[in-house]
Amino acid sequence: MTALSQSRGVSSRNLLGIVLIGIVLAVLPFVLGMAGQSWVRILNFALLYVMLSLGLNIVVGFAGLLDLGYIAFYAVGAYTWALLASPHFGLHLPFWAILPISLGLACLFGVLLGAPTLKLRGDYLAIVTLGFGEIIRIFLNNLNAPVNITNGPQGINRIDGFKVGEFMFSRSESLMGMRFTSPEKYYYLLLGITLLIILVCMRLQNSRIGRAWEAIREDEIAAKAMGINTRNVKLLAFAMGASFGGVAGALFAAMQGFVSPESFSLTESISVLCMVVLGGMGNIPGVILGAILLAALPEFLRAVVEPLQRLIFGEVVLDPEGIRMLLFGLAMVCVMLFRPAGLWPSAVRKRELAGTTGDRT
Amino acid sequence: MDIFIQQLVNGLTLGSVYALVALGYTMVYGIIGLINFAHGDVVMIGAMAATMIASAMVGGDPNVSAFAVLGAGLLIAIPLCMAVGWTAERVAYRPLRRAPRLAALITAIGVSIILQNLAMMVWGRNYLSFPQILHPQVFELGGARMSSLQIAIVLIAALLMGALFAIVHKTRLGTAMRATAQNREVAGLMGVNINTVISAAFLIGSALAAIAGMMVTTYYGVAQYTMGFMLGLKAFTAAVLGGIGNLAGAMAGGLLLGIIESLGAGYIGDLTGGFLGSHYQDVFAFVVLVMVLIFRPSGLLGERVGDRA
DSSP states (O other): OHHHHHHSSOOHHHHHHHHHHHHHHHHHHHHHHHHOHHHHHHHHHHHHHHHHHHHHIIIIIISOOOOSOTHHHHHHHHHHHHHHEETTTTEEOOHHHHHHHHHHHHHHHHHHHHGGGTTOOHHHHHHHHHHHHHHHHHHHHHTTSSSOSSOGGGOEESOOOOEETTEETTSOEEETTEEEOHHHHHHHHHHHHHHHHHHHHHHHHTSHHHHHHHHHHHOHHHHHHTTOOHHHHHHHHHHHHHHHHHHHHHHHHHHHSEEOGGGGOHHHHHHHHHHHHHHOTTOHHHHHHHHHHHHHHHHHHHHHHHHHHHHHHSSOOSOHHHHHHHHHHHHHHHHHHHOTTOSSOOHHHHHHHHSSSOOOO | OHHHHHHHHHHHHHHHHHHHHHHHHHHHHHHHOOOOTTHHHHHHHHHHHHHHHHHHHHHHOTTOOHHHHHHHHHHHHHHHHHHHHHHHIIIIIGGGTTSOHHHHHHHHHHHHHHHHHHHHHHHOSSOEEOOSOOOOOEEEETTEEEEHHHHHHHHHHHHHHHHHHHHHHHSHHHHHHHHHHHOHHHHHHTTOOHHHHHHHHHHHHHHHHHHHHHHHHHHHSEEOTTHHHHHHHHHHHHHHHHOTTOHHHHHHHHHHHHHHHHHHHHHHHHHTTTSSOGGGHHHHHHHHHHHHHHHSTTOSSOOOOOOOO
């Protein structure tokens, strides 16, 4: 509801806010770049995770279908780019050809997953989607024999970067007297696409389809009785969610220049789900917040834990990697204990939880 | 035919372990509707603790008897796992009983991450190997080889499952558990102490997990801090395959999954003319799961639950 009132008539206060956020987003890579280019890279990954979370949010947050294999679509997108733009098959298609193909393929896989699982609910759906994600990963891992398609566990490298005409994103260059590194260029590309996806999500949420998803989430039987074609609408949720994942995957492959099945493990699916739930399922700003926090927190802890130990004990007492993930796990538990609806829940959900009904579904 | 029997034996052994772990998932799920993601890591902790004790004892006295080592391992692993399971429930899941379901799922994932990394900090990243104290006899049966260790695993698992069945169906605690699983509020009104029942489910599940952990580490000879993840995943799959929340279903699902996996690994190469190798065994397991769920959406033995609003 709030998003609706925002999209109609922008008040001057909101306008100021938007301009401020715009300025911050525009200069962010340079500020972070001062601390090292690796931080810009982390920022880029955070943006990729924002895209993934928004995609998963459609399936989990809007339509209420628990999907534990979401990363499979990311993998489909990434491998589509990797196969169509690398020396592996000798293909070097331009981005305007690959992006739609990635999107379409991911969409197709979304429907393939969605179709047989329409009848399943709750946790049965969760385990089937999980199985689907694993199946895709295992195939990527093993499709190097007898016909070498995915190059197996070694993955595919020397993937073409994103380029528009002669403008290469994977190369540093000077523009208008300023030096842009490759991560900084990718940052603006990813930012643009992320903003587009946010816009699509906001419009979707308040559309006829968005309301249908919400109705299915709250009560599928009632939704059906109200004349919603639950089959098509659920399939659409899977397809839409998957297509965002596919685009994010393609960009990931282009940015990294390397893909391997390792990047698409179940742990990744679970991380993305954690981002959606921790941030506040179904609420777009919340999901974005969750994605950025969870993507940045481990890196932040990595940068902090070791020096802090040196400062306090004078040496590294505990394995920094272990303690970093330990704190990460603790943070997840604590956030859920103190804010069960997520850090930034949607207004509707907040009201539901404040009520005494104790609805668990 | 030899291969068939051999894989059946291997599958039965593997399946017994899956079944024990799956019981822990299904009990908790049946009562509080939570996928306890950390359960696999409880198994891991049991395996690591038992391995550590065994190594220490064999290191101290190379001629120590195998039964003393296994007994000591159980004596340490079971209470430790029970403590871990109980604490996780008390601290991380109980406050969220009325929260949205996914919130509890996320805390369970958080607990899993915490347990894994604690284990890594305590026991290190490397594989711990279980000392070679067991010298299982090998029997021949119709061309297949089975060891006394495999037979022991299957028998102990069967015994434990029988005991659990007796507890759930014959004792007051079991009645209380079943009542709570059906309707928590009403059970509470009838004088069942819900908190005790839920704690008991976690304690029993964790004890079974500890034993399963010991079985894995003695059977495969190694334990590592990440082993709980895949094992837990398989066991959860088994629980869903059988119909989650249903004890008999978990046992059937576990055994079935073990057998499917072993047979799949043994035959998939021949079936596809060498196109797909044995590393597709996990695919096999998941494909069977998907197929079963398509035709029986609530698992093999699960009841058809009416659509509830």
